[in-house]
Amino acid sequence: xxxxxxxxxxxxxxxxxxxxxxxxxxxxxxxxxxxxxxxxxxxxxxxxxxxxxxxxxxxxxxxxxxxxxxxxxxxxxxxxxxxxxxxxxxxxxxxxxxxxxxxxxxxxxxxxxxxxxxxxxxxxxxxxxxxxxxxxxxxxxxxxxxxxxxxxxxxxxxxxxxxxxxxxxxxxxxxxxxxxxxxxxxxxxxxxxxxx
Amino acid sequence: xxxxxxxxxxxxxxxxxxxxxxxxxxxxxxxxxxxxxxxxxxxxxxxxxxxxxxxxxxxxxxxxxxxxxxxxxxxxxxxxxxxxxxxxxxxxxxxxxxxxxxxxxxxxxxxxxxxxxxxxxxxxxxxxxxxxxxxxxxxxxxxxxxxxxxxxxxxxxxxxxxxxxxxxxxxxxxxxxxxxxxxxxxxxxxxxxxxx
DNA sequence: CCACCCATGTAACTAGTTACATGATTTC
DNA sequence: GAAATCATGTAACTAGTTACATGGGTGG
Numbered sequence: 001x002x003x004x005x006x007x008x009x010x011x012x013x014x015x016x017x018x019x020x021x022x023x024x025x026x027x028x029x030x031x032x033x034x035x036x037x038x039x040x041x042x043x044x045x046x047x048x049x050x051x052x053x054x055x056x057x058x059x060x061x062x063x064x065x066x067x068x069x070x071x072x073x074x075x076x077x078x079x080x081x082x083x084x085x086x087x088x089x090x091x092x093x094x095x096x097x098x099x100x101x102x103x104x105x106x107x108x109x110x111x112x113x114x115x116x117x118x119x120x121x122x123x124x125x126x127x128x129x130x131x132x133x134x135x136x137x138x139x140x141x142x143x144x145x146x147x148x149x150x151x152x153x154x155x156x157x158x159x160x161x162x163x164x165x166x167x168x169x170x171x172x173x174x175x176x177x178x179x180x181x182x183x184x185x186x187x188x189x190x191x192x193x194x195x196x
Numbered sequence: 197x198x199x200x201x202x203x204x205x206x207x208x209x210x211x212x213x214x215x216x217x218x219x220x221x222x223x224x225x226x227x228x229x230x231x232x233x234x235x236x237x238x239x240x241x242x243x244x245x246x247x248x249x250x251x252x253x254x255x256x257x258x259x260x261x262x263x264x265x266x267x268x269x270x271x272x273x274x275x276x277x278x279x280x281x282x283x284x285x286x287x288x289x290x291x292x293x294x295x296x297x298x299x300x301x302x303x304x305x306x307x308x309x310x311x312x313x314x315x316x317x318x319x320x321x322x323x324x325x326x327x328x329x330x331x332x333x334x335x336x337x338x339x340x341x342x343x344x345x346x347x348x349x350x351x352x353x354x355x356x357x358x359x360x361x362x363x364x365x366x367x368x369x370x371x372x373x374x375x376x377x378x379x380x381x382x383x384x385x386x387x388x389x390x391x392x
Numbered sequence: 393c394c395a396c397c398c399a400t401g402t403a404a405c406t407a408g409t410t411a412c413a414t415g416a417t418t419t420c
Numbered sequence: 421g422a423a424a425t426c427a428t429g430t431a432a433c434t435a436g437t438t439a440c441a442t443g444g445g446t447g448g
Contacts, residue, residue, distance in 0.1 A: 025312050038399045048315075051306035051440080058436060081398060082444055094320060101316050101323040105309045107332050110247035110373055112304035115366050116221050117297045119244075121361040123227045124290060136303050162391050166318040168349045169384050169418065170311050176376045177306055184369050191356040191365055195358050234427045254408060256429065277426060278416050350394080 021060050023071070027089055027097050034088045036080075037063055046109060047142055050147075051108075052175040063087055104155040120190075130192050136150055144178040147171060218250055219258050219267070223285055223293050226268060232276075233259050246343075246370040247304075262315055267292055289379045314384075326388050333381040340374040343367060 025048055029040055040063075041056040048054075066072045071093035074085040113131075114136065121127045155168045221244055225236055237252040244250075262268045270281040270377030289323075310325075310332065317323045351364045 021309055021312055023378070024316065028312065028316045028319050036399070037401095040197055040372070042398095051308055051311055052435095053305065055249060055437065056399090057401080057438085061435095083400060084398080085400085097316050097320060101313045101325065103298055104328060104331065107310070107335060107377065108306060108308040109249065110304060110369070111307075112247055113217050113301045114303070115247055115369060116217055116224065116244075117324065117363050118300075118366055120220065120224045120293050122359045123224050124293060127294065129297065132300060135300065139303060147357050163318045165391060166314050171381075171386055172383065173308070173380050176380055180372045180376045181303065184365075184372055188365050189366065191361055195361060230429070233429095238426095249408095251409065252427090253410085253429080257407095277418095279428060280426080281428085 021100075023066055024056065024097055024100050025052065025054075026059065026062055027071065027093050028067070030087055031094070032095075034086055036077070036084050036086060038084075040087070050170065051177075065094065090106065106161045126196070130189055130196075133185050133188050133192070137182060137189070140178045140181045140185065144175065144182065147175045151175070204281070204339065217296075218254065219262055220293055220296050221248065221250075222255065222258055222262070223289050226283055226285045227290070227293075230282055232273070232280050232282060234280075236283070246366065325383055327386070329381050329384050333378060333385070336374045336381065337361065337369045340371065340378065343371045343374065347371070 024106050026040060029043060029048070030101065031036070033043075035043065037056065041059050044052075044059065045186055063072065063074070067087075069076060069092070070090055072087045072089050074087045075084050077084045108123070114133065117127065117129055117132070121129055137161070151168075151171060155164065157164065160168065198307070222236060225231070225239060225244070229239075231239065233252065233256050237250070237255050240250055240255065242246075259268065259270070263270060263283075266286055268283045268285050270283045273280045273282050310329065313323065313325055313328070317325055347364075347367060351360065351367065353360065356364065372378070
């Protein structure tokens with residue numbers, strides 16, 4: 001959250017803030033595998049989507065910024081489709097990733113609309129939220145099943161590598177989160193039906 | 197997430213999207229108690245801050261927008277400090293709150309930087325994240341203790357009202373979240389130290 | 393030849409953050 | 421009379437969203 005650099009743009013002095021994380025997520029993803037913006041967007045949806053979503057527009061914008069800062073370079077792929085560019089992380093990008101990782105940060109917020117809707121229900125009377133809670137409960141159950149499948153297929157080795165163990169930790173955070181939401185949703189449904 | 201209205205502004209036709217939630221959080225807060233923007237910001241930090249933070253600048257901006265839409269009105273307080281305005285919710289505001297509550301929505305994302313840092317650690321080698329995880333573990337423990345105190349003081353009645361039961365549900369979501377993070381952090385610390 | 397996926401991008405917005413600014417009232 | 425708190429706001433940014441636009445390649 002501290003400003004660490006500034007530059008001129010037009011006539012306006014302005015500060016760059018370096019608590020941004022989408023860039024760091026992309027750097028990590030590109031270190032794992034150099035890719036085009038499109039591939040990155042697809043992979044992001046699959047691997048980071050446990051806890052984050054980003055649109056392709058955002059990703060292209062951040063890639064352009066990172067290229068300006070020389071954290072990544074891009075080159076047009078010969079054999080690929082017209083215009084396809086391969087992004088690769090440069091030493092400055094790796095450096096930045098290390099710097100960012102050692103920074104302190106805030107734990108993320110929960111930011112769940114349902115909590116607001118419950119407050120509204122308490123304030124202006126029954127709003128019939130049970131259906132929506134049931135819908136969400138099902139979504140959480142589907143997510144949890146997916147995670148459990150990944151767990152069974154990717155993390156059952158006897159002697160997992162360091163990398164595998166870390167990726168498992170991340171998955172377990174997702175599993176715990178979904179389980180928590182499921183338990184809570186069931187509690188909420190029981191409470192609401194008891195009161196109706 | 198659907199567009200439901202449009203209007204002219206300058207020469208540009210543009211759409212209004214009504215999935216916004218800060219306005220609905222403020223409407224609920226104002227129904228509970230009509231307040232000035234300043235009081236609202238303080239109260240927001242206390243009651244909604246389990247899962248959401250908003251700055252006073254954001255709150256004043258949304259209050260101005262809601263006044264334009266006639267969801268709230270404001271009047272200068274006679275006895276108060278110079279310029280103090282009391283905001284009150286109008287029927288259109290209550291109507292809007294009901295409409296929004298019956299809408300379907302997406303469950304919130306987790307969006308935790310630490311997961312990204314762990315991925316980076318897996319990709320470019322040990323980054324020494326244990327200290328930061330320990331720091332966060334302590335933050336979660338403090339939050340949990342606070343929630344447990346609120347639980348003991350506000351939610352021990354034998355026959356809680358509907359409103360109290362709903363507010364307790366919201367608190368329990370916060371408690372479950374913090375407990376989940378604590379358990380996960382301990383697991384992560386154990387895994388990292390085993391590998392080091 | 394048509395639909396679908398790959399691939400890149402612009403325009404224009406809404407939401408959230410940070411810095412700066414001002415002044416009144418209460419408390420010590 | 422100085423510091424803390426109450427109270428409102430502007431300016432200027434960064435982050436994220438939605439709509440629109442374009443075109444090539446692949447599979448049926």
